Amino acid sequence: MAYNDTFSHERKRVFIKHKICRFCADSSLKIDYKDSKNLAAFTTERGKIIPRRISGNCAKHQRVLAVAIKRARNIALLPFTTAKIKTKEHREP
């Protein structure tokens, strides 16, 4: 079982995989591009969309979610990238 232990340990450090699609499990959850707080949970710190293999979403909901995140980015509710913070530091020493 030593192999399994090390394997799970490594996995834990990287990410926790959800096996069931949250939106299928709970039909009351709705994907809305105006709801930036919930959408932010499906993006990384850098603002990237978390892939399906990690979030565990089904293909159908991942598609809807991706569109919602892109719309939210368009109206400045979510960031495209967080590189802005770095450039600011450079400009203002």
Added chain:
Amino acid sequence: MNHYETIYIADPTLDDDPLKETIDKFSDLIKKLKGFIVKVDEWGKRKLAYEVKRFDKGYYVVLDFYALPETVTELERNLKLDDQILKYITVKIDENVDPKDLVSKEKEIEDTTEESHNEHLEEK
């Protein structure tokens, strides 16, 4: 007729009066072009996820309305021309809604609210 939703971000430095004027301007435009406004939701000042035209904050307004596609192009043209609007997005929620249904729906909503209001009075 389709069901649309438009979000626009207005200049956060505007005072109350000019801000109200711009919000009314766009709502009136939809009404003038034979659209029905369901709701004008003002989110107020919010932090933007990134700078837009050198602003880091913006005044969010959500317009929920029924209109023809031509109305939306006209609305978006006006939003584009307005210097006080930083950004906007229009999303189509529902297609091919019959205006007659809308009128009956509106009446239903009015009736129910009136009924609930009356019930409240009776309780008191």
